[in-house]
Amino acid sequence: MRPDTDNYQRLFLQDIPLIDTRAPVEFIRGAFEHAVNMPLMTDAERHRVGIRYKEAGQEAAIALGRELVGPALQAERTRFWVDFARQHPEGYLYCFRGGLRSRITQDWMARAGVHYPYIKGGYKAMRRFLLGVVARLGGGIPLILVSGRTGTGKTRLLGRIRRSLDLEGLANHRGSSFGTMAESQPTPINFENRIAVRLLKLARGDESSPVFVEGEGRLVGSLTVPDPLWINMQRSPALVLEADMEQRVDIGISDYVVDLLNRVRLLEPGEAGFERFAERHRQSLYRIRRRLGLESYDEAMAMLEAALAAHRDHDDLEGYRPFIRLLLERYYDPMYDYQFSRRQGVVLARGDADALTGWLQHRGVALDR
Incomplete structure (x- = not known):
């Protein structure tokens, strides 16, 4: 079983295939060329869950997410992730911060018999790493x-x-x-x-x-x-x-x-x-x-x-x-x-x-x- 990773340099140097579980609107704004957008939630679902989170907290937001993404949608989305994982066994998944969406995706995939590691810190940490590369190498090479x-x-x-x-x-x-x-x-x-x-x-x-x-x-x-x-x-x-x-x-x-x-x-x-x-x-x-x-x-x-x-x-x-x-x-x-x-x-x-x-x-x- 492969561990989760925070080796961002290796991910980019080797163009390792990635599942981006963020919503499409997040992916369009900024992503990586070797990542494929397979969202846990659609833009509309994410918007509604975000409102619920602000109004009633995390547990209420999770409950609404489960309601919006019922058994049929869960099975469909899990199937896409599992197919990707089998085609790219060396890959990883991530969400924005490497938090709840990554853990839910991992859990659903595990129930389908596939362990797929995630990237610690998620998109935010990888983006911060690349900005550091631009500052160091762009300014110094x-x-x-x-x-x-x-x-x-x-x-x-x-x-x-x-x-x-x-x-x-x-x-x-x-x-x-x-x-x-x-x-x-x-x-x-x-x-x-x-x-x-x-x-x-x-x-x-x-x-x-x-x-x-x-x-x-x-x-x-x-x-x-x-x-x-x-x-x-x-x-x-x-x-x-x-x-x-x-x-x-x-x-x-x-x-x-x-x-x-x-x-x-x-x-x-x-x-x-x-x-x-x-x-x-x-x-x-x-x-x-x-x-x-x-x-x-x-x-x-x-x-x-x-x-x-x-x-x-x-x-x-x-x-x-x-x-x-x-x-x-x-x-x-x-x-x-x-x-x-x-x-x-x-x-x-x-x-x-x-x-x-x-x-x-x-x-x-x-x-x-």
Whole structure:
């Protein structure tokens, strides 16, 4: 019989399967990627029990819970937990604090012939542990930024570096004003949790070698880079990736047109998917109209509409070139130059993708092809 655990580091390093017995509303707000929500109570049941607890105490709340989750529901929910436990015998269960809901779940499973250990302290303790990881490693692990103007291919270079922290990937956003992906972003809590787990894995056995991270702004879409990591990034050295304008326009078309439309159409096929893609770009352009300037905004919107029409009617992508070039020259480049001038860290090297790849290889940085 396996004991209950408070070895949170092992749980995250090994991605051990977990049953989260909290209500769905709690799970949506913040959870872990290797956890599955199998609630003891639904949102409505939890709400009613919570009111009873405040009005009449724990015993009355437990009695109402038993009334709401009768024998049939108890059997059904227990069956789901038991099936999970048999598929994942190495796993654990938890509730918010590792208290009553965990013990009830354990008891019902035991009656069905399965002992399944729980996590001491529950979600709250695991979340506190991960916040400590962000503070310690995010603020202290050596970093090297992969910096450069928009469209130079920073994400592609970073993706080849094995010891890297991909904030855009963790945030499900490309980081720019037009960086919204087809799928929604994680909640702020889940973004922090993802960063913490990635840092924990990167630091396993080696906290002294640098971790490479893209030189982002403070915001990645609607999400904020945690304070300790952001402060660390601001003082860290950087590699500056360079590319000529036509290369940057090519990357813009590949990432913000071809790839984005493919992602949108996986969720919404056909003409409806194209219109959703088009409207995203219209809205993104509208959001930057003040910084871009109203005259440039009108010019850019006309270019965008012409490009969308050529794309939709003739599958012609060339119309995006003047639109992307205008945005790079009048919006992205001035903003990047200003932000980069305020950095504290030194520049280790500048060059195109081949030059920086050579720099990395010369220093023994592990790369994927």
